[in-house]
Amino acid sequence: MSAADLSDDRRYVLTLGCPDRPGIIARITSFIAEFGGSIVEAGYHSAARAQGPEEAAQRDHGGSSERRRSDTDSGWFFTRQAIKAATVPFGLDELRDRFAGVAAELGPDTEWELLDSGAKRRIVLLVSKDGHCLHDLLGRATSGELPATIEAVIGNHPDLAAMTEAHGIPFHHVEFPKDPAERGPAFETVRELVDAHDPQAVVLARFMQVLPAELCEHWAGRAINIHHSFLPSFVGARPYHQAFARGVKLIGATCHYVTAELDAGPIIEQDVSRIDHADDVRDMVRQGRDIERVVLARGLRWHLEGRVLVHGRRTVVFS
The missing domain is CATH 3.40.50.170 (Formyl transferase, N-terminal domain)
Structure with a gap:
């Protein structure tokens, strides 16, 4: 599937939840950057806690429309990332296969899903x-x-x-x-x-x-x-x-x-x-x-x- 085959409005949407720890946002966004993906919408919700300068900088990596909220009770981190499909040089199945390795790095309790906004619902x-x-x-x-x-x-x-x-x-x-x-x-x-x-x-x-x-x-x-x-x-x-x-x-x-x-x-x-x-x-x-x-x-x-x-x-x- 080439970029020319994809609608400009089409998105690959990643949703993820896992126990909160430093560096999650940096790992996800660096993964997307490795293949030249463009994040057009990003939302975050994470456990509030004191952050040092390095961790604060890691959490500042994200796409447009970034929002952060705190949840001191659950201790979990949540995110939704919308990636412009035309900037992904391979199909959704391969994207899932590649991201599975990132999810494994984030821990065995990680829950995630990748959706294609262009797929029939x-x-x-x-x-x-x-x-x-x-x-x-x-x-x-x-x-x-x-x-x-x-x-x-x-x-x-x-x-x-x-x-x-x-x-x-x-x-x-x-x-x-x-x-x-x-x-x-x-x-x-x-x-x-x-x-x-x-x-x-x-x-x-x-x-x-x-x-x-x-x-x-x-x-x-x-x-x-x-x-x-x-x-x-x-x-x-x-x-x-x-x-x-x-x-x-x-x-x-x-x-x-x-x-x-x-x-x-x-x-x-x-x-x-x-x-x-x-x-x-x-x-x-x-x-x-x-x-x-x-x-x-x-x-x-x-x-x-x-x-x-x-x-x-x-x-x-x-x-």
Whole structure:
């Protein structure tokens, strides 16, 4: 693959997390410099500690848009490096092979990934009856704003089939029994439909069903949910009703990864909107839908662009 074959906007995106120690940034950037790679975006998040002049100088090696933040609790270092693909004289597979040696130098606990921004990214959406998040994502995908294609939409009700199919996207209706104990076969059907597309993201766009633990594990790091409250407040069903009953003055939405613990997965993005005593539940629902759309789209985009690094129950987001 020659540089002429690559779009000027194409990036090879490196994300990495490892126990913090001196010289990490210098090692990564020197590796990229060895083959003439150009870093066009770089973000850093590391444990804060006293630094001598030499270490401070090492940490100053980086690309444009460099940002540093401190995390005194985890003791880990995180980075996201976007390399202009046209400046890499070989393909992504060779780049991965070469960087594996650098990762080994940084220690056995190093976690890293290299993505190609020009590679096709695939999404499957899970929905129920509420169509506001689906409609928003369909519009963003159609306009090219979302860096992925929506391969299919799966609903436990048929209500959103026409909206989906109007965009030329297949809709699959999977009937769910009323008894939660009898929903295993339905979830297995959903799993088969999703896995047929091998998506980079499985988006619960107001799906309103609790995924079984085995599916949470199977789609770990790919299943993304939008919850209509500012978590950890008002977990579970009917959060707007819970918020109204408590007389809150702020309502919000949370985009997070799905785990077996209900509404407790690592948080990607959140936002809030102010309300007052005159707002009833219907006002809160209407206002909250606007927040849900934006928060889900923003969190999903960051996930697809490799901007979210998960460490335990927390995330580092290079937005």
